[in-house]
Amino acid sequence: MLEIKNLHVAIEDGSKKILNGLNLTVHNGEVAAIMGPNGSGKSTLSYVIAGKPDYEVLDGEILLDGRNILDLEPNERAAAGIFLAFQYPIEIPGVATMTFLKAALNAQLKEKGQDVLTTPEFMRRTFAAADKLEINRDMLKRALNVGFSGGEKKRMEILQMALLEPKICILDETDSGLDIDALRIVSEGVNALRSPDRGFLVITHYQRLLNHIVPDVVHVMNAGRIVKSGGKELALELEANGYRDYQTAA
């Protein structure tokens, strides 16, 4: 379970405040969607949960299963079960995708005090997960994300998520850049990971993703806080009316 309490966040140099007393809970087994206008702070929230150093937390807490993770390094948060599928996955020249995947998986196992995977076991798991996402094996040999299409990058994020088996999955606009088939494949990949002991925070602008990944709750974010929460019908209402009803509070 992820609990965010009264979170206030500014850019590291203090020049701009982005999150203003945000409260949000993602229960295990739940898919929570966040929708909100451009610039409302959705990606910032996801970065702060993952531990990006560019931001300063002024107040508040982020608890994972009751434990405050704000003092943890990003890698420690990852090992604790936080996973962020980036809105803009980064290209890492010179680092082969397979090398990276193995390093990530083994680093997390080590951090948890578990045995690292043998190479054949790692290959077996990776190929199985890649096949499900229709990621071809040549892509796994290339440098991570380098020259990948927008959709391929997003699939690669979901592949990592599937391999790392996190407790809380944050998907930041994973649907953007996906064609219709890829949207279905990626959504199936996400749905396959749904489980009673895993929570999802799905950031999106569009209902079409939520047709595939049906949320349990929808939160509306504006000006750095959650201004409304409701069931999945809230997304349909936003699609029809836009954010105008929620922007007064800012």
Next chain:
Amino acid sequence: MTAHVTQMKTAAETALAAEFVAAKAALPGTAAVGALRESAFAVIAEKGLPHRRVEHWHYTDLRSAMRDAKPLAGLPDAAALAAAKAAIVPHARPGLAKLVLLDGSFVPELSDLADLPQGVQVMPMAKALAEGNSEVIARLGALEVAQGDHALALNASFMSDGVVIVVAADAEVKAPLNLIHLRSNAATASFARSLVLVNAGAKFTLIEAYESTAGRAADVEAQLNDALEIVVGEGAEVEHVLLQQLPRATLALTTMTVDLAAQSAFNSFALVLGAGLSRRQLYVRYSGEHAKAGLRGASLLKDRQHADTTLIMDHAVPNGESRELFKHVLDGASTGVYQGKVIVRPHAQKTDGGMKSNALLLSDDATMNNKPELEIFADDVVCGHGATVGALDEDLLFYLMARGLPKAEAERLLIQAFVGEAIEFVSAEPLRDALNGHVDAWLSER
């Protein structure tokens, strides 16, 4: 700049002059070689050691770095030979012949002269000089673009020994030849001079290693100034790989000149890890058309190390291709220098040149001096250069850490990738693996 200021000779300059007078009669060579030494030393006598006001040496002030000139290394004694014998043990590889130089002297008893690959002949440089081998002597210092070079002139003045390697025309030499330059733990100066003649149509790989018989922790101040001239015949293909792991107390100057005949190819990669102060000079001349050269390297430095790579690509004829890619990884208070000049002479049309220098600063105290230059006198050419200096990308680090990699491991992966971009050009996989292994070891010691 041309005004002549009579400057006081430094202790090192005075000592060099005295040493030259005392040693020249005993240095190997016929009268012709003696004359060559005299004219070379005249350069030093006139100009002194190069300093920061000499453009070419601006970032590596040898005059102030060389507080003294160490006495010339003599022939190695029994103790030095015994240490050398132990030091080369890790270099023993089945099927790979090695040539060993100790303090600038060729050591036949530690070299695999009986097991040289087919088509390869080796002769000690001292012997070639003493016998007045005209083919060898004609090649010494013949490369126009390198003339007047201080370090090369100093080497020519004092050159003692080295190897002459001749590769027969059309010989396809599969196994690389290992040239191991050992320094004993003696506070001396050595001046090795070697020549590699690769005849038309031959294929040849030379691996050079620089290290001390006392390991990297050797603490005696040694000086070395070596030169290697490579002549690549028509249609010949030469690959060169160098690994420098000298102790910090060593001052190392090395010059490599390459003369490219038509249709030839030359590729070089150097990994510089050692020496307190080092400078590699590379001079490449395109003598025949449609020749291709790729010069690449990586210098990984820490503490107060200083490493300079200075090169000139001289496109004297049309249709040449040159590529340079140099990587510096600078930790501690280290300094990296890259000076690369691509000259395209007036008739050298259709020259294709690309030069890149990238530096990664791992500490606030590290410094990189980048000076890429193009001197283009022809109008139909494609030449470009790029130079970057920066810290590790924070966003890349965060991405890797967000996937579970601890910071140190994330940095490691990124640095390996950065250096790997240059190592990738080494054609043999075992060599690439060995080089990557040295990079890993360096990273582990950070």
